[in-house]
Amino acid sequence: MLHQSKRIPCITASIVLLVLILSIDTIIWLEKPTDSLCIAAAGWVLDGRSEGLNPNEAEGFEKLFAEPAREAAAQGAEIFTTGEMGFYIAGYEWDEWIDQFSAVARENNLWLVVGYFNITLDENRLFFMSPEGQIVHKYTKTHLTPFEPGHRGNGDLKTVEVDGLTIGAMICQDDNFSQRTRYYGNLKADIVLCPTQDWRTVKNAHLQAVRARAIECNYGIVRGAACGITATISARGEVLSKLDHYKSGSGHVIEDIVVYKNRTFFSRFGHWPSLVGAGGCIGVCIIYRRIEKRRRWHTGV
Template sequence: MTNQKHTTVVNSQRDRLSYLWLALGILLFAFGTIRWTIPLAAWLYPIFLLRFVRTQPLLRGILLVLLALVLVWEVELPGVVPAPILLYVPIVFGFGVIFTLPYLIDRVLAPRLQGLLATLVFPSAMTTIWYLSGLLNPYGTTANPAYTQFGNLPLLQLVSVTGLWGIVFVMSWLASLVNWAWERGFAWPRVRGGAVLYASLLALVLLFGGARLALFPAQGSTVRVAGITPSQALIAAANKQDSQNIDALMSGEGTQVARQLVRQAYAPVFDELLALSLQEARAGAKIILWPECIGGGTTLLQEDEAALLTRARALARTTGTYLDLGLCELLSHPVQSSFFTDESILIDPTGSVVWRYQKAHPVPGEPWNPGDGQVPTVQTPYGRLSNVICFDADFPGTLRQAGQAGAAIMLVPSSDWREIDPYHTQVATFRAIENGYSLVRQTGNGLAMTVDYEGKVLSASDYFTTDPQVMVAYVPMQGVHTIYATIGDLFAWLSIAGLVGLIGVALARRRKAGEAGAAEPREEPLPVS
């Protein structure tokens, strides 16, 4: 009996329609990533891209998907990623490769497996690629598919167990199962098992999330927290007046005259920040947070730090508040060739400096050296506080340190820009659910937001519609322990192990088929008379 190889090209009509699936997949992809996010689109586009790849010759299908994805990124990324124009080509190509690799792995491996086992290739590959990308690329977990589901709180509770990777797996398994059913003509008797299995899994995930939200809401005492950003007019005036001087000082070429001009330009900004801090303290805030230096315009000369801290410490002491200052300092002498630092300084109600935290993950191209990545925590009457800065929140491993330490409130001074707003703030909120703490992100040039440890929005303030931007929230003083904070990225590693196992099964079946073919008796030729 002759074995026939299975092909995913069912018939010529479907082969012709595959280009329609490519077009539909790319259209949905454009609305299922960073810039113009429609959450449902992120579930749907992999279905059609996977269908296209499976109904095309391997090389043609993969190259066309890669080209199409790169073209979409060429439209979406400019402005979203702050990089020189010459760097956009490798950045765009890199994102295109990351998104395409799971389709390549599925196209090569899935046809060599049978039944529902083959449907696990794509979600395992997707989870593996995105996890490794988050570890290795300088943009962290930016563009991870899970972030498109912001606001779907029952689904998002899954990250308290699996991190982002459980959501990535569930979303991509749908695409694989739909294609599995598609290849079987959607005949219910043939696809019932897979449909029931996936529906049951998704129902369990949503029931878990719904139960966590309904039965274990954030309760207990709260503390009033205020985030403040100076007025846009002050920031614009300071930046306009001294952008050239700052650029010169950052490159080490500035003069003493330039330093004096910078001092004069930003003095009104610090005056307003301290005045707003006093105002919010008198209104009852016990924790006050400034934004990251860039959006807040808080650029400070190193020699002026002592005077500013004296004023800030006096304010904290007289009002009994914790004051977290987002500052960029222009150094007198370079540290590892950089004249610039991006840091956050926490002052307690006694006027003491609790910590100086330097940004651990500068956005590629930012002109300062990274900090040591050690996330600080301190026990206070309002719960255990912790602190990172802006882009640090795109790196789950960094913020997991605070979850392991039992933090209750994570302070995240930040600065964004229109093209990345509000996506970047939404990304940060996932860290709160993962690690069981509330998160306060005061964002200059973007959306400031406070969420509790289940991702519920407690307060928000849009920089572009609020001037000066002040956000006030009553934040739970207790956090919770989460499974993710304990086990970390175990689910991602299980997905990697699963993918390796699937490769092993495929190789074993191929070897077995080869041995069976070799063992078949050959027909003897008829004798020639």
Template sequence: MRCQRGGQGGEKYTDTGDSAAMAATGLSATLDGMANLSYATGWRKYLWLAAGIALAVAGTNGEWAIPLAGWVFSLAMMRFARSSGVWIGSAGVVLGYCVATVVLVAASGSLTVPPILVGCVLLSLLLSVPLLADRLLCTRLPVFAATLVFPATRVALEFLLATFSPLGTVFGPLATVQSTNLPLLQLVSVTGVYGISFLMAWAAPVVNAVLERRAWRAVAAAYVAVLGLVLFGGSLRLALAPSPQTVRVAGISVSRDAEQRMHGLNNFHTPTLTPEQKPVLRKAFAELTDDLFARTRREADAGARILAWPEAAGVVLDDDYPEFLRTARELAVDKHIYLDLGLAVVQAGDPPTRDIAVLVTPDGQIESTYDKAHPVPGMENLRPGDGRVPVAASPYGRLGHLICFDADFPRTARARADIVFVPSNDWPGVARTHAADTVFRAVENGYGILRQTSNGIAIAVDAYGTPLARSDYFASTEHSMVVSMPTRGTRTIYGMVGDVFAWLCVAGAAGLAAAGVLRSSRS
């Protein structure tokens, strides 16, 4: 079987042998002879693969992210896959994703143990599935339907990974490199992060249809119309956004001097908490809490009504926890402020610590205590919390909190709030990644976010993703971030209906695959 140019920009398949000879070639030869639609031949097609790998590194939500690269790397890999036989195309795509994933994870500083390398390979295999589905189905379906295979399958995979794996949206969604594109970003208030991923993935088969001259005018017109409508609607939503009242909020991180003093006093490296360790640890941890309380008082005196600490900023022994809370409550009453405290409580037994956020009200009450729901796989030994976001009414709107990695899970972050605090603690290799991902939770749910962090990038955004403040822990010696936060959020369609769009993509991907198989069996 060979693919020939047909009239009107289409293709026709001409049988060059009898049926018995064709059947004898087996499944491998049948698949390898299909869908050679591109014009890159010989070694030239490997240029598309090389370009796809390079662009994938820049087009994924890492420290080298380039928003435009996120739109085009799938296009290049698809050109390679369609220019190759099924087995070579599949192997090339899997290899490309493996290289890009390993480079990104290594750059983040996370590639430290063999299980993580194995995880990279498994993740690469999964991320390859949408391109492989396109490779197998692109000639078995009508052209317009064929262009939907890749985006529907990609979104289905992203959604299932974010919902049922411990990775959340860290390395999955294509959309996460678009956190600064405000008109496009408004789409997630309807579809979640997956709507932008769909548009970005859809570009690859549409452009390939144009290059292959396969009913390209109608396909291109449909894509341009949908993209234009999304950008216009997003711009209109931004233009009509109200201007609510604001409250002065300060994010407080420990000074580097206090951290150095703490490390100088703490010489214990064993997870076992023994009686002889406690006095030394108590003295070391006091360096952190004293510094935090002093900075909190300073910002409260300067006019901040809400003060937020990063994840595990204060470290206290379980025995000292009641006394620590008493000090925090007295400070809240004295300054008439809300305190959102990121704490690590060191305790005997397993797990050795609790990673919590505590909200203290101006009347000295403990409004809520939230345990981190999603420990970082392979890095944190914690007993997860229930993942229910506590929301408290206040004169400054409804206040809630998550902790760091929890904001990478759209389902966990769903809450009806006005301001959500995300105390975090990163490291240089993931500073941009986590900060960018958090922006999507704000727009999805219609609340403002203040993400105060140690060892990373602290940000504040409103309910539309508009940047309000940003502070790089590594580029500044002053680790307080002061911002005027809107006291009212907004209702969103996504906040009401959840992941309906993502489930439709799951159903669509399954339906397109079934239709392709059915059409193939009939032919």
């Protein structure tokens, strides 16, 4: 129990902290959206046990990628994305693969964001492809999971403009590192795509973690999953739509992702405000203790 003389300062500090938190939350929640973008994400289970389809073969490509892309475009999607390492592509067959993806992009007037594994370079990658069928950006996964093979990327995150909105992308494990997610916050990304591949024991926990990333940086997140849960998540952390491929097999989700423009404190400063605040509290406590000791020494209490 606190001594009676210390209760009022503690209660006052708690009230001030609560009011500060509620004020910041109120400002954030009162922000009005400025725009929206319709995005679709598709996924499947890589081993194909549920449907006997392999995305790296002609029939699998058609059923798992091309058909959902056509359906998404007919529903109004402007971007179509898939899961992490959804395709395995060697250097000698690169042109053939790109021709297939380009045909889908052009025929459906879609932006494509595709996760794939470059067998020749031993790299886990994604690419942005324009509706004209041109690759405008490639990215290599920066943060590999423990024991994951391949070469890591250098963290070269970039954005692409789609209908006047700023779109970013990272891969799976990258979203667990605040220096990556904050970087897109500081670039004022409106929506971030995150091709993912999760095993059964982490799929739910990873989805919850991604919701926190959206709130921290005030942007929507769309993740296709090659194994795991494909989902669309608002900047408020709401799961707008999701599909667990371990339970439901292949498929896609589509959603209008609302855009907010303000950067968050976390995007700007990361964990520093919390650390400085905690340090300040500790400093105040130490000073208070010393003052109390001196007072007692002088008064003989």
